[in-house]
Amino acid sequence: xxxxxxxxxxxxxxxxxxxxxxxxxxxxxxxxxxxxxxxxxxxxxxxxxxxxxxxxxxxxxxxxxxxxxxxxxxxxxxxxxxxxxxxxxxxxxxxxxxxxxxxxxxxxxxxxxxxxxxxxxxxxxxxxxxxxxxxxxxxxxxxxxxxxxxxxxxxxxxxxxxxxxxxxxxxxxxxxxxxxxxxxxxxxxxxxxxxxxxxxxxxxxxxxxxxxxxxxxxxxxxxxxxxxxxxxxxxxxxxxxxxxxxxxxxxxxxxxxxxxxxxxxxxxxxxxxxxxxxxxxxxxxxxxxxxxxxxxxxxxxxxxxx
Ligand SMILES: NCc1[nH]cc(CCC(=O)O)c1CC(=O)O
Numbered sequence: 001x002x003x004x005x006x007x008x009x010x011x012x013x014x015x016x017x018x019x020x021x022x023x024x025x026x027x028x029x030x031x032x033x034x035x036x037x038x039x040x041x042x043x044x045x046x047x048x049x050x051x052x053x054x055x056x057x058x059x060x061x062x063x064x065x066x067x068x069x070x071x072x073x074x075x076x077x078x079x080x081x082x083x084x085x086x087x088x089x090x091x092x093x094x095x096x097x098x099x100x101x102x103x104x105x106x107x108x109x110x111x112x113x114x115x116x117x118x119x120x121x122x123x124x125x126x127x128x129x130x131x132x133x134x135x136x137x138x139x140x141x142x143x144x145x146x147x148x149x150x151x152x153x154x155x156x157x158x159x160x161x162x163x164x165x166x167x168x169x170x171x172x173x174x175x176x177x178x179x180x181x182x183x184x185x186x187x188x189x190x191x192x193x194x195x196x197x198x199x200x201x202x203x204x205x206x207x208x209x210x211x212x213x214x215x216x217x218x219x220x221x222x223x224x225x226x227x228x229x230x231x232x233x234x235x236x237x238x239x240x241x242x243x244x245x246x247x248x249x250x251x252x253x254x255x256x257x258x259x260x261x262x263x264x265x266x267x268x269x270x271x272x273x274x275x276x277x278x279x280x281x282x283x284x285x286x287x288x289x290x291x292x293x294x295x296x297x298x299x300x301x302x303x304x305x306x
Contacts, residue, residue: 012076083196088235098219103171105198111165136267192246195230232286
């Protein structure tokens with residue numbers, strides 16, 4: 001039976017507002033391009049129920065594995081993930097069928113004022129070692145507090161006065177309709193985003209050529225090249241989403257520009273390098289840059305924990 005005979009395509013998604021919103025956007029884009037109806041199937045993942053800090057459980061696919069299990073069992077046709085939550089290694093039997101056009105990849109400060117105007121010793125929440133390291137590099141006086149929970153929960157801690165500010169992904173805030181909370185959007189020169197931040201990933205079973213072609217209609221090759229370069233840096237450095245690794249790639253006039261940094265968690269030292277090349281060589285660009293970072297001591301910096 002071909003895909004067209006099966007009724008609506010079943011899209012597996014996490015149940016959070018952010019996940020549901022981004023999945024519905026993908027569903028609408030697919031229906032517009034292909035005429036296929038798409039229905040959302042909510043799936044609870046380990047990352048949604050575990051209380052552990054992401055820095056401890058992250059990088060191992062806690063937001064992803066349950067969705068992949070549903071794909072392999074044939075219970076859903078494809079899954080939509082935040083690309084930043086995908087482990088860098090490939091998964092048996094699973095294909096990355098599309099990366100739709102990327103949303104804003106930058107991080108945002110949510111609070112009463114810009115970072116420079118926060119009082120000395122202000123309490124700023126984030127669970128990400130990458131954000132911790134870069135925040136401390138800019139403002140060593142801050143009290144950086146480890147938090148987790150969905151974006152709404154984190155914003156509530158600011159509203160309740162428990163924290164002075166939190167750092168969140170601009171893309172996620174836009175998806176949950178909370179750009180009103182943003183006081184400052186960090187330029188990548190100040191804070192390099194996580195590899196793949198702001199991008200989505202559509203996965204399906206590798207043996208479903210029909211689906212891969214159908215999902216490919218929403219793929220954006222520029223996004224694919226950028227996130228390939230970024231994720232290759234992370235893969236070579238063997239870090240997950242919990243590693244203090246920031247990257248940013250952009251394509252300008254058919255040239256791919258990539259910047260990557262590894263930062264000590266105390267903000268004391270950072271190694272930051274850039275390279276450019278052809279978008280078709282995205283993987284090599286990422287690999288070469290990662291090896292240059294390692295040659296300058298990146299692995300030693302990543303190993304330093306406080
Ligand atoms: N790990 C949680 C997560 N996964 C993706 C996003 C944001 C949206 C995106 O990057 O696409 C977030 C929240 C955050 O970092 O603020």
